[in-house]
Structure formats: C-alpha cells, structure tokens
Amino acid sequence: MSHKEISIKHGFKSVLIGGLLLSTLLTGCTTDSSSSEADGGPVKISIMSDFTIAQPPSEDNPVLLELEKRTNTDLDITWVSGPDYIDRLNVVLSSGDLPDLIKIDDVTNPVFQQLVEQGAFWDLTPYVEEYENLMNYPEVIWKNTSIDGKNFVIPVARPLDGFVTPSIRKDWLDELGLEVPQTTDELYEVLKAFKENKPDGEDPTYGYTMRADYWLQSVFTGARDKWKEVDGELVDVTLEPEMREALLYKHKLYNEGLIPPDYAVMKETQFWDLATGGRAGLTAETIEATWRWTYDQWKRESSVDWLPLTALSAPNREPYAEQFRGYIGCIAIPKSVPEEKMKKILSLVDYGASEEGGTLTLYGIEGTHYNEEDGFKVATEQAVKDSVGVGAFGKMFMKFDPYMYAYAPGMPKEKFDRNKQIIDQKEPISEPDPAIGLVSETHLKMGADYTKKIDDLKIQVIMGKQPIEAWDKYVEELKQDATYQKIIEEMNAAYKAREESY
Amino acid sequence: MKESSGDRLFNIANITILVIIGIVTLFPLYYVFVVSFATPYEYVEKNGFILFPTEWTLASYKYLLTTSAFMKSTGVSAFLATVGTALSLVVTAGIAFGLSRKRLRGRKIILMLILFTILFNPGIIPQYILVRDLGLINSVWSLILPVLSSGWYVILMKSFFDNIPTELEEAATIDGCNDLGIFFRIVLPLSIPALVAFGLFYAVAYWNTFFNAILFINDFDKVPLQVVLRNMLIDSDTSTSGAAAVEMVSEQQLPAQTIKMAAVVISTLPILLIYPFLQKHFAKGVMLGSVKG
Numbered sequence: 151m152s153h154k155e156i157s158i159k160h161g162f163k164s165v166l167i168g169g170l171l172l173s174t175l176l177t178g179c180t181t182d183s184s185s186s187e188a189d190g191g192p193v194k195i196s197i198m199s200d201f202t203i204a205q206p207p208s209e210d211n212p213v214l215l216e217l218e219k220r221t222n223t224d225l226d227i228t229w230v231s232g233p234d235y236i237d238r239l240n241v242v243l244s245s246g247d248l249p250d251l252i253k254i255d256d257v258t259n260p261v262f263q264q265l266v267e268q269g270a271f272w273d274l275t276p277y278v279e280e281y282e283n284l285m286n287y288p289e290v291i292w293k294n295t296s297i298d299g300k301n302f303v304i305p306v307a308r309p310l311d312g313f314v315t316p317s318i319r320k321d322w323l324d325e326l327g328l329e330v331p332q333t334t335d336e337l338y339e340v341l342k343a344f345k346e347n348k349p350d351g352e353d354p355t356y357g358y359t360m361r362a363d364y365w366l367q368s369v370f371t372g373a374r375d376k377w378k379e380v381d382g383e384l385v386d387v388t389l390e391p392e393m394r395e396a397l398l399y400k401h402k403l404y405n406e407g408l409i410p411p412d413y414a415v416m417k418e419t420q421f422w423d424l425a426t427g428g429r430a431g432l433t434a435e436t437i438e439a440t441w442r443w444t445y446d447q448w449k450r451e452s453s454v455d456w457l458p459l460t461a462l463s464a465p466n467r468e469p470y471a472e473q474f475r476g477y478i479g480c481i482a483i484p485k486s487v488p489e490e491k492m493k494k495i496l497s498l499v500d501y502g503a504s505e506e507g508g509t510l511t512l513y514g515i516e517g518t519h520y521n522e523e524d525g526f527k528v529a530t531e532q533a534v535k536d537s538v539g540v541g542a543f544g545k546m547f548m549k550f551d552p553y554m555y556a557y558a559p560g561m562p563k564e565k566f567d568r569n570k571q572i573i574d575q576k577e578p579i580s581e582p583d584p585a586i587g588l589v590s591e592t593h594l595k596m597g598a599d600y601t602k603k604i605d606d607l608k609i610q611v612i613m614g615k616q617p618i619e620a621w622d623k624y625v626e627e628l629k630q631d632a633t634y635q636k637i638i639e640e641m642n643a644a645y646k647a648r649e650e651s652y
Numbered sequence: 653m654k655e656s657s658g659d660r661l662f663n664i665a666n667i668t669i670l671v672i673i674g675i676v677t678l679f680p681l682y683y684v685f686v687v688s689f690a691t692p693y694e695y696v697e698k699n700g701f702i703l704f705p706t707e708w709t710l711a712s713y714k715y716l717l718t719t720s721a722f723m724k725s726t727g728v729s730a731f732l733a734t735v736g737t738a739l740s741l742v743v744t745a746g747i748a749f750g751l752s753r754k755r756l757r758g759r760k761i762i763l764m765l766i767l768f769t770i771l772f773n774p775g776i777i778p779q780y781i782l783v784r785d786l787g788l789i790n791s792v793w794s795l796i797l798p799v800l801s802s803g804w805y806v807i808l809m810k811s812f813f814d815n816i817p818t819e820l821e822e823a824a825t826i827d828g829c830n831d832l833g834i835f836f837r838i839v840l841p842l843s844i845p846a847l848v849a850f851g852l853f854y855a856v857a858y859w860n861t862f863f864n865a866i867l868f869i870n871d872f873d874k875v876p877l878q879v880v881l882r883n884m885l886i887d888s889d890t891s892t893s894g895a896a897a898v899e900m901v902s903e904q905q906l907p908a909q910t911i912k913m914a915a916v917v918i919s920t921l922p923i924l925l926i927y928p929f930l931q932k933h934f935a936k937g938v939m940l941g942s943v944k945g
Contacts, residue, residue, distance in 0.1 A: 205721035
C-alpha cells in the first residue's frame with residue numbers, strides 16, 4: 151500500500167488525448183519571445199530533448215556556451231533521460247505546453263501525428279531547402295520522415311550503415327584456423343567450433359550471445375524488421391516461408407547449446423558479460439558501441455579482436471546487411487513560434503549540421519575536449535566530464551557523417567580504418583526498411599497484441615516448447631485474420647501514398 | 653518440559669529453512685555491497701561472480717561523490733524525504749483528527765470525497781496541466797504538493813484517532829485548551845506510533861520519487877536521486893523486442909558495473925539504516941485502531 155504516484159500507462163489512449171489536445175492547444179501558454187532580439191541580443195530558444203549519458207550538460211557547460219556565442223542564441227534546454235523521454239514527450243505534447251524546439255521520438259508518434267493534422271507544427275518544406283547543411287542529409291531520410299509528402303520535422307541524422315552488426319572474435323577464428331563466415335551454414339560451423347573448443351577456457355562457452363538477434367532473422371527474410379518491398383508492394387515477412395527457416399535455424403542453435411538457454415530473459419549487461427568474459431564469440435551491436443563495450447576486455451588482453459562482419463547470406467539468397475533508418479528521432483517547431491524566430495531556430499539546427507558546428511557538438515572544443523592526432527580527434531578526460539558527444543548534443547544536432555559508427559573513443563587508427571572499410575563494403579548491399587515512418591491506424595490500435603503473440607510464439611518455437619507446426623498454424627490463422635490483413639492493406643496504402651506524394 | 657525427538661526435528665528443520673531463506677534474501681544485498689568495492693577489471697575477469705574481491709577499492713565511491721548530478725540529486729531526495737514527510741504528516745494527521753471528531757459538520761461528505769480520490773485517479777495529463785497551471789513546473793514543490801496526503805492514510809489515521817476518548821478532549825477543554833492545543837498537546841503525543849509508521853511510509857515514497865520528477869522537473873540538477881540512478885542502471889532487454897529496443901540503447905553510455913553497485917548502496921543505505929529503529933513502532937502503529945481491546 152504505497153502512497154500513490156501517478157502510475158505509468160504504456161500506450162496512450164489517443165481518444166482521450168484527442169479531446170484534450172484541442173482544448174489545451176487553444177489555452178496552452180506559449181513562450182513569449184523576449185524583445186532582446188530586436189536590439190540584436192541573443193535569441194532565447196527553449197528546447198526539450200533526450201540524453202543517454204550519466205548526466206546532461208549543465209547550464210555553464212563550455213560547449214553549450216560556445217554554441218550560444220557562435221549562433222547568438224540563449225538556449226534553455228530541458229534534458230530528459232532517454233528511457234523516460236517518451237513518457238514526458240507524450241504528456242508535454244498532450245498538454246499543449248510546447249517549447250520552441252522539441253525532439254520527437256519518431257514521426258509515427260500518434261500524438262504528434264494528431265497535432266500535425268491540427269496544424270500545431272510548422273510545415274518546414276518551403277524553408278529547409280535554403281539550408282545547405284541540412285540538405286546534405288541523404289534524400290531517403292527526408293523522405294522517411296515526411297508526413298503527407300511534407301516535412302514537418304528535421305531528422306536528427308545518423309549513418310545508414312554500421313548500425314547493428316554482428317561482431318565475431320577474429321582471434322578465436324585464427325586460433326582455430328577458421329575463415330570468417332560468409333553464410334549461415336558457415337556461421338553454424340564456426341559457432342559449433344567455439345562451443346566445443348572453448349578458446350578462452352570458459353565453461354560453458356556459447357557461440358552467439360543472442361543480443362539483438364533480429365539481424366539473424368533478417369539474413370533469412372531480407373527485411374530489417376517486418377516489411378519488405380517486392381514489386382512495389384509491401385510484404386509482411388512474418389507470413390513468408392523465410393521466417394520459418396529463420397526460426398528453424400535458431401532452434402537448431404538453441405538445441406545444440408550454441409546460444410544461452412535463457413537468452414529470452416537476459417538483460418543488456420548479461421549479454422555483454424558473456425561476450426567480454428570469453429564465454430561467447432559472436433555478439434551484435436552498432437560498430438561504435440561494440441568497441442565501447444569491449445574496450446576494457448581489449449585493454450586487459452590486447453589480442454582480443456572483435457571483427458564486425460560485412461554481410462551474411464542465407465542459403466540461395468543474396469548477402470544481407472542492415473541499412474539503418476538514418477535518423478534517431480526528429481525535431482519539430484510548434485506553430486506558436488513566430489516565423490522570424492522559426493528561421494533563426496532552423497539556422498541554429500543547420501549550424502549543428504555544418505562541419506564546424508558538428509565538430510563542436512560531437513567532439514567539443516579543440517585543445518580542451520579533443521586533440522588532433524594524425525587526422526584523428528582523440529577525446530580527453532575533460533570531454534567525458536563535460537558530456538560532450540553523441541549522447542547529449544548529438545540528440546539534436548548532427549552533421550551527417552557516414553562513418554560515425556566506425557569510431558569510438560580509444561580506438562587505434564588501424565581498427566578505425568578497418569571499420570571504415572567494412573562500412574564501405576556494406577554500403578552497396580545494405581537493405582533499407584521500406585516501412586519506416588509509415589502509419590497504420592489499425593496497427594496503432596491492435597498491433598501490439600499481434601506483435602506480442604508473434605514474438606512469444608517465436609521464442610517458444612526456438613526453445614522447442616512448441617513444434618514448428620504450431621507456427622505454421624498461426625501463420626495460416628493470420629492469413630485469414632481480417633484485422634491483421636487490414637494492417638497490411640493500410641501499410642501498403644500509406645506506402646503508395648508516400649511514393650506518389652514525395 | 654522435555655523436548656521430544658519430534659520437537660527437536662521440527663526445530664532443526666525450521667531453523668535450517670529459515671537460515672536458507674535468510675541467506676537467499678541477504679545474498680543479493682551482500683553481492684551488491686561487495687561488487688561496489690571491487691575493481692571493474694576484476695568484475696570483467698570473473699564474469700561478475702565475485703564473492704570476495706581480491707583488491708578492495710573506493711574508486712567507485714570516489715567517482716560517484718565527485719559527479720555533481722549524484723550529489724545534488726541526493727540532496728533533493730533528502731529534502732523531499734524530510735520536509736515532505738513532515739508536511740505530509742501534519743496535513744494527514746490534521747485532516748484525520750478533524751474527521752474523527754463527531755461534531756464536525758459534513759464529515760460524511762468529506763469522507764466520501766476522500767474515498768473517491770482513492771478509487772478514481774485522474775491520470776497523467778490532467779495532473780500535468782494542474783501542476784503547470786499552478787506554476788509548479790520545474791519546482792521541487794511539484795514533487796511534494798500533489799502527493800501531500802494519501803487518502804488511505806487519512807482513513808487509517810482517522811480510525812486510529814477514533815479510539816482516543818472524547819473525555820480527554822472534554823477534560824482539556826475545561827482546563828482551557830482550544831482545538832489546536834488539544835491536537836498538538838494531547839492527540840499527537842498519544843499517537844506517536846501511528847505517526848512513526850505513516851512517517852516511514854511517506855519517507856520511503858518520497859525517497860523513491862521518480863515518475864513525477866520525469867514529468868515536472870526540467871533542470872537536471874533538480875531531479876531526485878532515483879532519476880539519476882535509473883539513468884545509470886537502465887538495463888533493457890534487447891533480445892526479443894527487435895530493432896526499436898536496440899535503437900534505444902545503442903547510444904547509451906553506461907558507467908561500469910561496480911559504479912552502478914556503489915550507487916545502489918549509497919541510495920538504499922539511508923532507508924536500511926532508519927528501518928531497524930522504527931521497526932518496534934511499526935507493528936504497533938499500523939495495527940492500532942484495527943482491534944478494539
């Protein structure tokens with residue numbers, strides 16, 4: 151019987167919100183722009199964004215002050231910690247109490263979509279074209295974040311390649327005299343060899359940690375998530391035979407003890423404890439984060455070498471590499487902001503996307519936060535103290551850099567060069583997700599139940615608690631299920647509409 | 653009376669089971685405590701299985717005590733737990749005492765209204781709008797005022813006060829005491845056990861303030877400890893939820909496991925220390941008023 155805090159409700163009831171939205175939008179207070187702009191003083195801009203490091207930049211953070219100085223602005227930033235951002239965002243959106251610049255988790259956010267429909271946000275399409283740095287973002291990112299063919303948001307860009315990538319212990323391969331696997335069958339042999347030979351002498355040793363194991367399914371289905379484009383139509387790969395193959399493959403790994411038996415309930419740190427403790431030879435993360443997670447292990451034992459794989463191919467299929475959606479959320483400007491100020495905000499964001507601004511927000515100030523060493527920006531201790539990097543300012547401002555995921559602090563040059571090469575090899579073959587940024591009403595209402603059911607059944611099949619026939623039966627049911635089919639239709643309609651309008 | 657062999661067997665079994673349960677309960681605490689003194693390298697080396705560190709170090713604690721966010725937020729949480737609890741107790745006891753006196757008009761209706769708040773919760777957005785319009789956004793009071801008093805505790809306390817005889821009140825009135833005097837000089841001293849018990853409930857709740865801070869506080873140096881902790885300890889499960897979950901954590905930069913454990917130790921210590929002292933009032937306070945002797 152604890153004293154009551156407001157309980158967290160996952161999944162907002164859009165019906166309830168819809169009614170509230172309008173009323174609060176009309177009454178919601180807007181931040182009044184101060185008159186100091188008129189006399190050329192700094193423009194006050196209030197911002198709400200997320201961050202994913204231990205603590206966000208403080209008010210007197212040197213990088214923030216420098217940014218304000220160079221752009222002649224006075225930034226009032228509300229930092230909300232990453233995992234909780236979505237709760238706060240939905241409340242703020244629903245209350246109509248919007249800052250001048252707001253980070254949105256994705257254009258598909260239902261509350262945001264409603265607000266856009268009601269005209270609560272600037273349509274930036276006619277304006278952004280004047281900002282060349284923003285125009286440097288790949289076309290596909292702009293397209294994927296458009297609503298009805300218009301850009302109400304600016305994507306916060308990320309590289310398209312080098313996102314979740316399986317990494318393998320190259321030193322183990324060398325020790326056992328094995329080649330880097332190119333196909334799923336070779337991968338199976340390698341994992342088996344890892345398990346049997348226990349190169350680091352740990353018992354038990356597994357092959358693959360199963361962290362972020364969705365990529366393994368993608369290798370079979372050719373779809374990053376659920377949707378694949380075939381002849382201009384979106385196909386739900388859940389219902390395809392390839393998914394069945396993927397499940398059987400994983401079941402085989404499970405049966406032979408090549409993956410941890412309790413992988414389905416493991417937490418982030420547990421996966422990494424396996425990988426860095428010499429108990430698994432394959433794991434998956436972005437190339438950059440893999441380096442950060444395994445840095446201590448490498449520091450202790452310099453022979454340890456996690457090699458990101460370029461691609462993998464399933465039997466009779468093209469090699470598959472994942473193409474990331476290329477943005478990690480987007481930023482929007484509410485209509486309550488006057489046009490002049492809106493342009494000022496755009497130029498601020500544009501500055502963040504420039505060479506100079508991108509360096510400042512990502513690496514900090516030269517001499518204080520980083521030093522140039524053979525074309526390499528090496529971070530200092532101060533950088534960590536001042537929250538420099540992708541975890542804070544990088545959540546709002548980003549200069550597009552295709553190799554961003556190739557580098558992490560402390561990485562020697564040869565590894566960086568190797569990672570760049572891997573990204574270059576991925577680039578021509580990586581497979582985009584056609585369904586990014588598309589919305590299906592039915593999916594918003596009912597989709598979660600299906601997703602949960604599908605995921606649960608997959609795990610049961612992999613663990614052998616249910617025979618593969620149970621999966622077949624369920625797929626047949628889904629094919630007959632009117633609601634499920636409606637989701638597929640709606641997604642296709644949204645896809646076609648976007649293809650035509652953009 | 654001599655113990656029969658059956659008795660002895662029963663006792664041995666009993667003790668064994670209780671000891672096992674004790675170990676199972678205490679081990680996680682012990683583990684967290686020990687790991688917080690280990691070096692990160694040892695943690696990696698032993699795959700996190702440390703029963704006794706080979707090398708004791710205070711590095712994790714030093715790191716924490718020099719991060720401004722951690723120290724500031726501890727201050728905020730301490731403020732909430734002390735000031736908030738004191739205010740909550742005064743308000744709760746005040747309402748409860750008033751409601752327990754039969755001469756208060758409209759008692760029934762007020763009670764119904766309080767009961768109503770227990771049964772129906774307006775939800776997050778109305779609450780947010782209320783706090784915003786009261787001008788409390790980004791103020792530490794937004795974490796105290798909306799949760800100042802709990803309907804449950806008011807009703808429990810009322811039933812506790814119901815047992816204080818009216819004769820006491822009458823005697824005090826004859827001696828020239830007004831209502832406030834009665835409340836502060838007679839009723840409150842008589843209800844120390846109840847105050848301690850509810851005080852602890854309130855204090856723990858304030859100490860654990862988390863979600864309201866996410867909603868109402870803008871500046872990170874005003875957030876309570878739990879928000880900072882969660883930021884450090886967040887550990888999502890990425891195996892089954894596909895691409896979206898991975899995206900969430902891909903740019904997370906977490907401190908070493910040993911630092912996390914040190915943070916847990918520091919944040920649970922106050923509550924752990926207070927508990928034994930209040931233990932004896934506890935059983936008494938909650939039960940009082942439930943049984944008429």
